[in-house]
Amino acid sequence: MSTVALRPDAESDPRVNAVFDDIRATRKSDFINNFWLYLAFDPALLEETWYGVKKVMAEPSALDPLTKELIYIAVSITNSCSYCVHSHTAAARAKGMTDAMHADLLRVVATAGRTNQLLNGLQVPVDPVFNLG
Amino acid sequence: MSTVALRPDAESDPRVNAVFDDIRATRKSDFINNFWLYLAFDPALLEETWYGVKKVMAEPSALDPLTKELIYIAVSITNSCSYCVHSHTAAARAKGMTDAMHADLLRVVATAGRTNQLLNGLQVPVDPVFNLG
Amino acid sequence: MSTVALRPDAESDPRVNAVFDDIRATRKSDFINNFWLYLAFDPALLEETWYGVKKVMAEPSALDPLTKELIYIAVSITNSCSYCVHSHTAAARAKGMTDAMHADLLRVVATAGRTNQLLNGLQVPVDPVFNLG
Amino acid sequence: MSTVALRPDAESDPRVNAVFDDIRATRKSDFINNFWLYLAFDPALLEETWYGVKKVMAEPSALDPLTKELIYIAVSITNSCSYCVHSHTAAARAKGMTDAMHADLLRVVATAGRTNQLLNGLQVPVDPVFNLG
Amino acid sequence: MSTVALRPDAESDPRVNAVFDDIRATRKSDFINNFWLYLAFDPALLEETWYGVKKVMAEPSALDPLTKELIYIAVSITNSCSYCVHSHTAAARAKGMTDAMHADLLRVVATAGRTNQLLNGLQVPVDPVFNLG
Amino acid sequence: MSTVALRPDAESDPRVNAVFDDIRATRKSDFINNFWLYLAFDPALLEETWYGVKKVMAEPSALDPLTKELIYIAVSITNSCSYCVHSHTAAARAKGMTDAMHADLLRVVATAGRTNQLLNGLQVPVDPVFNLG
Numbered sequence: 001m002s003t004v005a006l007r008p009d010a011e012s013d014p015r016v017n018a019v020f021d022d023i024r025a026t027r028k029s030d031f032i033n034n035f036w037l038y039l040a041f042d043p044a045l046l047e048e049t050w051y052g053v054k055k056v057m058a059e060p061s062a063l064d065p066l067t068k069e070l071i072y073i074a075v076s077i078t079n080s081c082s083y084c085v086h087s088h089t090a091a092a093r094a095k096g097m098t099d100a101m102h103a104d105l106l107r108v109v110a111t112a113g114r115t116n117q118l119l120n121g122l123q124v125p126v127d128p129v130f131n132l133g
Numbered sequence: 134m135s136t137v138a139l140r141p142d143a144e145s146d147p148r149v150n151a152v153f154d155d156i157r158a159t160r161k162s163d164f165i166n167n168f169w170l171y172l173a174f175d176p177a178l179l180e181e182t183w184y185g186v187k188k189v190m191a192e193p194s195a196l197d198p199l200t201k202e203l204i205y206i207a208v209s210i211t212n213s214c215s216y217c218v219h220s221h222t223a224a225a226r227a228k229g230m231t232d233a234m235h236a237d238l239l240r241v242v243a244t245a246g247r248t249n250q251l252l253n254g255l256q257v258p259v260d261p262v263f264n265l266g
Numbered sequence: 267m268s269t270v271a272l273r274p275d276a277e278s279d280p281r282v283n284a285v286f287d288d289i290r291a292t293r294k295s296d297f298i299n300n301f302w303l304y305l306a307f308d309p310a311l312l313e314e315t316w317y318g319v320k321k322v323m324a325e326p327s328a329l330d331p332l333t334k335e336l337i338y339i340a341v342s343i344t345n346s347c348s349y350c351v352h353s354h355t356a357a358a359r360a361k362g363m364t365d366a367m368h369a370d371l372l373r374v375v376a377t378a379g380r381t382n383q384l385l386n387g388l389q390v391p392v393d394p395v396f397n398l399g
Numbered sequence: 400m401s402t403v404a405l406r407p408d409a410e411s412d413p414r415v416n417a418v419f420d421d422i423r424a425t426r427k428s429d430f431i432n433n434f435w436l437y438l439a440f441d442p443a444l445l446e447e448t449w450y451g452v453k454k455v456m457a458e459p460s461a462l463d464p465l466t467k468e469l470i471y472i473a474v475s476i477t478n479s480c481s482y483c484v485h486s487h488t489a490a491a492r493a494k495g496m497t498d499a500m501h502a503d504l505l506r507v508v509a510t511a512g513r514t515n516q517l518l519n520g521l522q523v524p525v526d527p528v529f530n531l532g
Numbered sequence: 533m534s535t536v537a538l539r540p541d542a543e544s545d546p547r548v549n550a551v552f553d554d555i556r557a558t559r560k561s562d563f564i565n566n567f568w569l570y571l572a573f574d575p576a577l578l579e580e581t582w583y584g585v586k587k588v589m590a591e592p593s594a595l596d597p598l599t600k601e602l603i604y605i606a607v608s609i610t611n612s613c614s615y616c617v618h619s620h621t622a623a624a625r626a627k628g629m630t631d632a633m634h635a636d637l638l639r640v641v642a643t644a645g646r647t648n649q650l651l652n653g654l655q656v657p658v659d660p661v662f663n664l665g
Numbered sequence: 666m667s668t669v670a671l672r673p674d675a676e677s678d679p680r681v682n683a684v685f686d687d688i689r690a691t692r693k694s695d696f697i698n699n700f701w702l703y704l705a706f707d708p709a710l711l712e713e714t715w716y717g718v719k720k721v722m723a724e725p726s727a728l729d730p731l732t733k734e735l736i737y738i739a740v741s742i743t744n745s746c747s748y749c750v751h752s753h754t755a756a757a758r759a760k761g762m763t764d765a766m767h768a769d770l771l772r773v774v775a776t777a778g779r780t781n782q783l784l785n786g787l788q789v790p791v792d793p794v795f796n797l798g
Binding site for chain 5: 400401402403430432433434437438444448451452455456460461462466467469470471473474475476477478479480481482483485486487488489497499500502503504506507508510511512513514515517518519520521522523524525526528529530
């Protein structure tokens with residue numbers, strides 16, 4: 001089920017083909033997951049999403065690739081994005097996440113979910129010492 | 134502003150005092166931030182929250198302390214918990230988060246927020262390959 | 267799967283029947299989607315929901331019907347309401363949403379999701395010039 | 400700070416005046432809180448909101464008035480609606496919520512927040528026995 | 533579909549077996565639902581989650597067991613946790629929730645969802661009278 | 666209060682200066698709001714955010730500029746992003762949003778918030794007719 005139609009011939013569009021080629025080259029795999037297949041309904045949206053995500057997640061930056069996946073999963077869980085949780089948990093495993101790290105990620109995410117509720121319920125004033133701006 | 138009253142004499146309660154002493158000892162600091170000061174309105178809730186958070190965040194586990202703070206911030210941002218974002222950003226800095234790491238955290242959190250919206254809008258079926266269960 | 271039982275004979279209840287008749291008349295179609303079929307487990311809740319939604323979405327107002335559907339979808343995506351995204355995307359198409367408009371809607375929704383995360387992470391003070399109250 | 404202007408003379412509008420009179424009569428108090436004062440920028444929106452909320456919260460129904468307030472607070476905490484948490488916590492106190500009940504409410508809300516994160520992270524299939532529909 | 537593997541022999545682990553025994557004893561039933569079956573991938577996370585939830589939901593406290601289930605459902609709906617909504621709606625029924633109470637719960641949850649959006653849109657200042665802290 | 670420090674001399678950095686110049690030129694105004702001033706703590710994040718938002722919101726596309734602002738506000742309200750609601754409500758007014766349109770936007774956003782809660786509570790199966798994929 002999706003809100004857009006899947007186009008079996010999407011790659012006959014050169015813009016879609018170029019993105020799919022880059023996905024395959026970046027991941028060193030022929031597999032293209034459903035997100036990109038469905039997003040191909042609009043080549044411009046496909047391009048800006050893929051290159052945007054690739055720049056953030058695949059290029060070297062201050063945080064290492066696995067840490068970035070863990071953060072991505074944490075946001076996706078909190079936003080209740082089922083597809084995102086599945087795909088980025090798989091990505092994190094591919095980058096070395098062990099069962100113990102997965103359990104620890106869930107433990108921290110659950111602890112934050114718990115105290116976020118407490119603080120949003122208590123409406124406690126922010127301590128001035130936390131202010132940087 | 135808060136939904137509970139701050140008790141200036143909270144520490145005269147031995148249960149509150151024991152928790153506050155443990156907070157000071159754990160952090161090697163006399164400073165106790167507003168979350169715990171206000172939570173002292175119910176000593177049992179204070180106890181289970183502090184010891185629960187301490188166990189997850191301060192005890193050695195599969196993920197290192199700074200990574201756990203980054204995950205905590207990611208959840209807190211997504212839940213729009215202002216106090217939590219402030220206090221855990223301060224905690225992350227105290228554990229070594231640089232400006233570059235902070236910017237990278239925000240970049241990943243924002244990218245996940247962006248694609249979470251796309252996927253929740255597209256309602257794409259989860260690829261069977263992502264299934265572990 | 268649902269948390270309430272579907273009642274095949276729901277329309278034998280005159281209150282349910284009246285609402286279903288109004289749905290059919292308003293939409294000029296015999297099709298009644300699952301939301302209303304399941305909501306019929308409580309005729310009063312069915313009535314107040316249908317007439318409330320109809321008043322807002324079907325009566326002439328300051329915004330045109332398609333714009334209202336786009337706003338509805340934007341909220342439903344952000345709340346991760348799968349059914350709502352599906353049903354209101356279909357409604358928007360029926361009111362003239364093209365593929366290009368759908369892609370643009372998703373682009374704006376994703377951009378807002380991205381900057382919402384940045385701002386909730388930065389906790390920037392609101393500029394006084396934005397204050398109207 | 401607000402996104403709409405407060406109208407000091409709002410009650411000179413007879414529709415606003417009628418709603419404000421009903422608020423005062425329903426609550427047996429002259430105090431009108433900011434939500435209604437600001438919402439008066441659009442008399443129709445003020446009317447449908449006040450009468451809608453009053454019908455659900457003030458009329459006898461299957462759940463008692465205090466239980467309804469606790470549910471209202473739980474949703475408001477989860478949606479991070481600061482004003483709503485403040486106003487409905489005050490309403491719950493006025494209807495008999497003690498400090499111990501407040502702490503218990505927060506404890507349940509925090510526990511749900513914690514397990515919601517775990518389940519959204521695990522993506523566990525729903526047991527068929529839970530299905531009613 | 534799940535992000536963790538289901539272990540058919542999980543109960544051969546004595547820590548898992550002890551938790552499952554306690555679940556069966558607490559509920560006076562042999563049925564163990566998927567949440568606990570899948571969570572057994574990490575015995576420590578299983579233990580802290582089960583004993584944490586049991587303490588809050590099954591031990592006598594200021595709120596009665598059914599009210600606590602209604603609050604749990606309210607949070608789970610707002611967080612869009614499908615599994616949690618299903619399992620806690622079933623739990624609430626087992627504790628006496630009637631169809632009329634279910635409808636009233638949904639009515640209050642929906643009303644809060646509506647006004648939360650209005651207040652988050654209006655950004656109304658909190659009335660000083662609501663401040664307790 | 667912010668989680669990053671405001672740099673009064675940010676524009677001495679040529680990358681920051683180039684973005685600020687583009688903001689001023691695009692808006693035909695000397696005013697730069699706090700989001701961009703604080704985001705300047707990381708010039709790369711400032712660049713990708715500003716040019717990303719400008720491309721989506723300021724370039725001609727399938728939806729008109731005001732409709733895009735209304736969608737942006739709808740997402741920001743649902744994510745409880747206070748700054749975003751303030752700044753994009755101001756932007757929508759600048760693009761022609763009247764009080765009546767503002768009220769209608771809030772009415773639709775609130776109606777969606779209400780039915781999102783109902784559907785997430787009912788967990789109704791999606792009608793096959795809504796499936797496009």
